[in-house]
Amino acid sequence: MEISTLQQARYRYQPKFPRVLSQELTTIALSPGTPTESIADQAALKALFKRTYGKSLVAVVSSTGEPHETLGRKLTLGVILSGGQAPGGHNVIAGLYDGLKRGNPQSRLYGFLGGPSGLIENKSQELTDAIIDAYRNTGGFDMIGSGRTKIETPEQFAASLETAKKLQLDGVLIIGGDDSNTNAALLAEYFLDQGSPIQVIGCPKTIDGDLKNEHIQASFGFDTAVKTYSELIGNIERDANSAKKYWHFIKLMGRSASHIALECALQTQPNVCFISEEVAVKKWSLSQVVDQICASVIKRGEYKEHFGVVLIPEGLVEFIPEMKQLILELNDTLATYEKELAALSNMTDHLDFLGKKLSPSAKELLGSLPADIARELLMDRDPHGNVQVSRIETEKLLMGMVEKRLGRLKEQGLYTGKFSALGHFFGYEGRAAFPSNFDANYGYSLGLTAFVLIASGLTGYMACVKNLTAPAEEWIPGGVPLTMMMHLEQRQGSQKPVIQKALVDLEALPFKTFAAARDIWACTTSFIFPGGIQYFGPPELCDKPPRILELEHQGRL
Ligand code: FBP
Numbered sequence: 243m244e245i246s247t248l249q250q251a252r253y254r255y256q257p258k259f260p261r262v263l264s265q266e267l268t269t270i271a272l273s274p275g276t277p278t279e280s281i282a283d284q285a286a287l288k289a290l291f292k293r294t295y296g297k298s299l300v301a302v303v304s305s306t307g308e309p310h311e312t313l314g315r316k317l318t319l320g321v322i323l324s325g326g327q328a329p330g331g332h333n334v335i336a337g338l339y340d341g342l343k344r345g346n347p348q349s350r351l352y353g354f355l356g357g358p359s360g361l362i363e364n365k366s367q368e369l370t371d372a373i374i375d376a377y378r379n380t381g382g383f384d385m386i387g388s389g390r391t392k393i394e395t396p397e398q399f400a401a402s403l404e405t406a407k408k409l410q411l412d413g414v415l416i417i418g419g420d421d422s423n424t425n426a427a428l429l430a431e432y433f434l435d436q437g438s439p440i441q442v443i444g445c446p447k448t449i450d451g452d453l454k455n456e457h458i459q460a461s462f463g464f465d466t467a468v469k470t471y472s473e474l475i476g477n478i479e480r481d482a483n484s485a486k487k488y489w490h491f492i493k494l495m496g497r498s499a500s501h502i503a504l505e506c507a508l509q510t511q512p513n514v515c516f517i518s519e520e521v522a523v524k525k526w527s528l529s530q531v532v533d534q535i536c537a538s539v540i541k542r543g544e545y546k547e548h549f550g551v552v553l554i555p556e557g558l559v560e561f562i563p564e565m566k567q568l569i570l571e572l573n574d575t576l577a578t579y580e581k582e583l584a585a586l587s588n589m590t591d592h593l594d595f596l597g598k599k600l601s602p603s604a605k606e607l608l609g610s611l612p613a614d615i616a617r618e619l620l621m622d623r624d625p626h627g628n629v630q631v632s633r634i635e636t637e638k639l640l641m642g643m644v645e646k647r648l649g650r651l652k653e654q655g656l657y658t659g660k661f662s663a664l665g666h667f668f669g670y671e672g673r674a675a676f677p678s679n680f681d682a683n684y685g686y687s688l689g690l691t692a693f694v695l696i697a698s699g700l701t702g703y704m705a706c707v708k709n710l711t712a713p714a715e716e717w718i719p720g721g722v723p724l725t726m727m728m729h730l731e732q733r734q735g736s737q738k739p740v741i742q743k744a745l746v747d748l749e750a751l752p753f754k755t756f757a758a759a760r761d762i763w764a765c766t767t768s769f770i771f772p773g774g775i776q777y778f779g780p781p782e783l784c785d786k787p788p789r790i791l792e793l794e795h796q797g798r799l
Contacts, residue, residue, distance in 0.1 A: 248676065249676075255378075255379045257333060257379070257714075259337070259715075260717040260718065270302060270313060271302075271303055271310070272302060272694070278726040280295070281727065291702075292431070292435075294701065295725045296723070297725070299720065299723070301719075313698070315346060315697065318409065318410050319338070320351075320409065321338060321369075323386060323447075325422050325447070327463075327673040328447045328466075328467070329676065330447075330463050330466065331417055332379070332380050333689065334445055334685045335386075335417075336374050336377070337689020338689040338692050341693025341694065341697075345693070353367050354366050357387065357391055359391040360387075360389075361406070362391065362402055364401075364409075367386065381674040393425050393428070399432045406438070413442065414429070418445070418448075419450070420448075420452065423446070423453070424728070424739065426702075427725060430442035430702035443700065443701070443704070443705060444704040445689075446461040450464070451496070451788075453744065459707075459791065463681060464502070464788060465787065466676075466677050468505040468788060469509075470675045472510050475492060475510045475512065479770075487548060489663045490664050490666060491665045493665075493669075494506060494556060494667075498518075503515055503518075504746055506553060507756055508752065508793075509772050511759070513551055514538050514764060515756070521561045522563070525563050531558075536651070543660070545765075548659055548661065556636070559619075564603070569629055571601060583595065589617055593616065618634040635667070679777065679785045680788075684714075691707055691719040702724050704722045707719050728741055729742055751793040751794065
């Protein structure tokens, strides 16, 4: 197979990882902290996770005692990639594999094909040196594929155990986001409940950056995705500043939280950027969102700057109160009347049917939306019940509304400028990019850490690596009990245990830094052009962590 020059060069890249993990394995140990509690709903979670609740945080440390053989036992492990692609995933598997083989060359690693369904349906492939080497430091999840199947029915849990037993697994690593790691917690508990010693460990993956907390500083993949999008945004900003004739409306991936939009705004300084969490707190209506864009267009028009850049987080529609209410009602109605709706053949019939079930305000809003947007809101939900926001063309909705509003102002003689808009959606472009050095190092470190946790006999933990703003050698590996990050949430009609999603914190330094500067960006041309990800060169250019991480670190000092 032909490979690019960059891919060849990346094969030779040696990921950097925490110093403690490069020691002789006989001198590495786990240091336990005090027992933990879940972030809320302690009694309910204790009852649901009888065997895995309340474990201690652990740190991977240099052992002070006699050398020991714990990490050298022969192991057979399985690994699953779950959910959307995130750069660095192949390196997690490579780190796990290298750790395993270093511990004991007889150890084996199976990759489950196509995500969690590979475990349920016993579809796997043994991973070898040749396979791992072909994917080192590459993006995407094509080594074994990924999927969004949720392990939820008793039959699926039983089938998962059956597969794990057939392959004689000692443990499974689930690499995924909040929902997939919730699944890892449930599976760890189930295996123990069934009297099986098979361990389950999770790993924080998602470009969205919403799987983070006090102990998980970041999910891998975020850095590469935001650097890829910021390069593209910077290029568009420069084009806009050259041609001086277009307003670019750019929707950015990130299903719920706006971490991606916030990071890209900090890296590129656009004229307008919305943070969904702020929209929700301030209860901005769709019309108020449009007002803000128009204010920037009008102000810039006064300086003859008839161009600009607007960043729109993918999840925005779910945070605008009236849209949120509409989506909630649609979710319920679509689930309740699934059969009846399936029997209807066209969009008009769908809308008529739904109109009779929705509240008057939701019905009115649905009717007022452009037909394409209404159709996109009715599309199938994902297996976790989420509306597929990546398929809703919010950028086009806002472009249309801004154009209409400016047209009206022009008629009233209140606006004399020019407005011509172009829409973009940056999402899939960033999910499978060659991982930045940060993500290549972080993914590999997480894989090595997961190996240490499994070889030490832990289950129901997430691998974690802290101190991420320092050079990789100084990063601190450890494990966080999965139940510690959980609470109960209303999902598809009932209270379910889930890992809490991290939204943008409006009180923290990253958002405050953005909020302090945005009024200037709205009027002036303050663009920054970050350029492409640099893979080779000085560390300050190549190994830089995301700006949000740096600001969060600064905020903690
Ligand atoms: P994960 O939460 O699985 O990491 O997925 C992230 C994401 O890229 C979201 O930003 C986006 O909304 C969604 O996946 C798109 O899903 P799909 O890959 O099914 O189109």
